[in-house]
Amino acid sequence: MSLTIASPRIMQELTATRADLERHAVISAGVHVACWQRHTLQDTAYQQPGHHTLSCYLHGGEQIRRRDQPSLRGGPGKLCLLPAEHESYWQVGGYIHFLHLYFTPQYLAHQIVELFDCEPRSIVLADRTYIDDHALAHACRQLNQLDWQQDLGRLAAQTLTQEMTAYLLQTQARRGLQPFKGGLSPYQQRVLHEWLDHHLGETLTLADMASTVALSEFHFARMFKLSFGMPPHAWLLQQRLLKARAWLSRDPAADLLQVAQHCGFTSVSLMSRHFRRWLGLAPGQFRQLSGHLATAEKQVFWR
Numbered sequence: 001m002s003l004t005i006a007s008p009r010i011m012q013e014l015t016a017t018r019a020d021l022e023r024h025a026v027i028s029a030g031v032h033v034a035c036w037q038r039h040t041l042q043d044t045a046y047q048q049p050g051h052h053t054l055s056c057y058l059h060g061g062e063q064i065r066r067r068d069q070p071s072l073r074g075g076p077g078k079l080c081l082l083p084a085e086h087e088s089y090w091q092v093g094g095y096i097h098f099l100h101l102y103f104t105p106q107y108l109a110h111q112i113v114e115l116f117d118c119e120p121r122s123i124v125l126a127d128r129t130y131i132d133d134h135a136l137a138h139a140c141r142q143l144n145q146l147d148w149q150q151d152l153g154r155l156a157a158q159t160l161t162q163e164m165t166a167y168l169l170q171t172q173a174r175r176g177l178q179p180f181k182g183g184l185s186p187y188q189q190r191v192l193h194e195w196l197d198h199h200l201g202e203t204l205t206l207a208d209m210a211s212t213v214a215l216s217e218f219h220f221a222r223m224f225k226l227s228f229g230m231p232p233h234a235w236l237l238q239q240r241l242l243k244a245r246a247w248l249s250r251d252p253a254a255d256l257l258q259v260a261q262h263c264g265f266t267s268v269s270l271m272s273r274h275f276r277r278w279l280g281l282a283p284g285q286f287r288q289l290s291g292h293l294a295t296a297e298k299q300v301f302w303r
Contacts, residue, residue, distance in 0.1 A: 010100065033101050037095075037096070045088070049086075055098055055099070055100050057078045057096060075130075113189060183223050184223050241263075
C-alpha cells in the first residue's frame with residue numbers, strides 16, 4: 001500500500017516541456033515538493049492532474065501568462081493555486097525559477113476533517129493565479145531553503161507544509177456549490193473519529209468500524225472510500241501513524257514499545273516499517289530529531 005505520490009502529473013508535464021528540475025522530494029504521505037528552472041520558451045498545458053499544486057515564483061516569471069487570464073502578471077513572490085481538477089494553458093517567456101508543492105486530495109481530505117469537522121467533498125480549493133500573500137510566499141522561500149534529503153530538514157518541511165496546507169484551506173477554499181451524493185455524513189465521520197480515539201490500540205476489523213455508524217461492512221466500505229478517497233484499512237493505518245507521530249513529537253523520551261502498543265501496532269518493528277515508509281524516518285530517528293526541531297522552530301517561524 002502506498003500513501004505517497006511518486007510522480008505528480010505536473011512534474012511530468014514540465015519535464016516534457018524541457019523545464020529543468022533542480023531537486024525534489026516526497027515530504028510525507030501525499031505531499032511532494034520540487035524546485036524548477038526554465039530557460040527555454042515552450043508553452044505548457046495542465047489538464048486535470050489529479051493532485052493540487054501550489055506554485056511560488058522565486059525569481060523571474062514576469063513574462064509568463066495564463067492564456068485565459070492574460071492581463072495578470074507574474075513575478076517574484078507571486079503564487080498560483082491549481083486544484084486537482086483544473087485546466088490551464090500557459091504562454092512561457094523569459095527566465096523563471098519556481099517552487100512547486102504538490103499534495104493529494106486524500107491528504108487534503110484529512111486536513112479538512114481535522115480543521116473543520118465536515119465532509120471533505122464540501123470544501124473546494126479555489127483556482128487562483130498570481131495572488132499576493134506575503135506570509136505564504138515567505139513560507140515557500142523557507143521551504144526552499146531546507147535540505148529535504150537530510151533528516152532534520154525533511155522533518156521541518158513536514159511541519160511547514162502541514163501549516164501551509166491548513167493556511168490554504170483557511171484562506172483559499174470555499175464551500176462547494178454542487179451537491180454531493182453518497183459517502184458518510186459529517187455526523188457519521190465524527191462518530192467514527194471519536195470511537196477510534198478510544199479504540200486505536202485494539203485489534204480492529206471492518207465490522208467493528210462499520211458497526212459504529214450502523215452500516216453493513218459492504219456499504220460502509222463503499223461510503224467510506226467516497227468520503228475519504230481511500231479504503232478503511234489505509235485510513236486506519238494513517239490514523240495510527242499520525243497518533244504515533246504526535247506522541248513522539250510531544251514526548252521525545254517516550255518508550256517506543258509503549259507508543260506502538262497504544263497506537264495499535266503489534267510490535268515496534270511493524271510500527272518502524274510503516275513509519276519509515278510514510279515519513280522516510282524510523283520512529284527512533286524521528287524521536288531524536290523532534291527535540292532539535294523544537295529548538296530550531298524558535299528561530300524559524302513562518303507566520
